[in-house]
Amino acid sequence: MKKWLPAVGGALAAAAGLGVFLTNQFMYLKKKDEHVILQREISAGRLKLEEYNALPKEEVSIPSPFGYDIKAVFVHPNPGNKYMIFCHGVTENKLNSLKYMNLFLKRGFNAVVYDHRRHGESGGKTSSYGFFEKQDLKAVVDELIRRQGEDVYFGIHGESMGAATMLLYAGSVEDRADFYIADCPYSDFGEQLLYRMSKEVKLPVGKVLLPLADLFLKLREGYNLRDISPRSVIENIEKPVLFIHSIPDDYILASMTQELFDKKNGRKKLFFAVNGLHAQSYNENKEEYEKAIDEFLEEVSAVHHVS
Structure with missing residues (x-):
């Protein structure tokens, strides 16, 4: 069990980092x-x-x-x-x-x-x-x-x-x-975000990233994509x-x-x-x-x- 803990911890840290990065992209849009x-x-x-x-x-x-x-x-x-x-x-x-x-x-x-x-x-x-x-x-x-x-x-x-x-x-x-x-x-807004991801990232990852963005939006700002x-x-x-x-x-x-x-x-x-x-x-x-x-x-x- 212990040998898996670093891997699990690393995966969670990576997901958290990605969640913060994704939400930053629209929360702080230039x-x-x-x-x-x-x-x-x-x-x-x-x-x-x-x-x-x-x-x-x-x-x-x-x-x-x-x-x-x-x-x-x-x-x-x-x-x-x-x-x-x-x-x-x-x-x-x-x-x-x-x-x-x-x-x-x-x-x-x-x-x-x-x-x-x-x-x-x-x-x-x-x-x-x-x-x-x-x-x-x-x-x-x-x-x-x-x-x-x-x-x-x-x-x-x-x-x-x-x-x-x-x-x-x-x-x-x-x-x-x-x-x-x-x-x-x-x-x-979620569909709009998914559409922009498909155009700008050009990888079929939007449906994976969208729930992560939704989760971190709720954690950071108190609302989710449906609320907007x-x-x-x-x-x-x-x-x-x-x-x-x-x-x-x-x-x-x-x-x-x-x-x-x-x-x-x-x-x-x-x-x-x-x-x-x-x-x-x-x-x-x-x-x-x-x-x-x-x-x-x-x-x-x-x-x-x-x-």
Whole structure:
């Protein structure tokens, strides 16, 4: 028996090391440089600093329930009490949300853009792909309601991880917004991870590594892969959802959005963009994207009698 103990101990140590390594890959996914994001948006013409700086706005620090500050900007150039909250994707920051903000400012909304935990100016040590972020989103919603009152009319727009975060919030925390727009979400984080492993590792090891990653995620952060899968909560969302995905997206497949659309009960709409890779539906299909938004807003406002 004793001669086996070193081998067993070595195997356990190796498994533990691999489990930590795997979870580190997505918990600490390398973020884009903030200056690079800024210059990208300016160069593409999606951000005009003079126009943005001229907007009436307020920078706000919102306490997260997890002990750090969420950095947000409340932008309010329009009269009335209509707002949009924007949730950016992993590795990005709130500057990436400004192009969507401008789209809705033109339609009479005011806006809240903010940095997810571990991104931009917000605190937090790890990315959790919606698990902790959904509670941070609730904190942002609570702050909006505190400022604007219970009668505030608002929607939430999310891109990629931000879209998954938004759906997890609506399906498992509170279905508080009047409508949601989910741009290129994953339906199941475990399946997304398995898909990325098959593309990047190019070895048939994903189904072996996935349970190990799931175990160590639970041990290290207190949640598992199912807890960050919108598929498990989408049927709980009663408010209208517009689902958006670009067909050529090879990072998160459009079939994931189709699945979420199919599972969503009640009012919903689906827009598949012809052009663009991941998170490029708006950048590569502006007219069609805005048309889909306008049609959705018209349907939602007709129900709520909002002008």
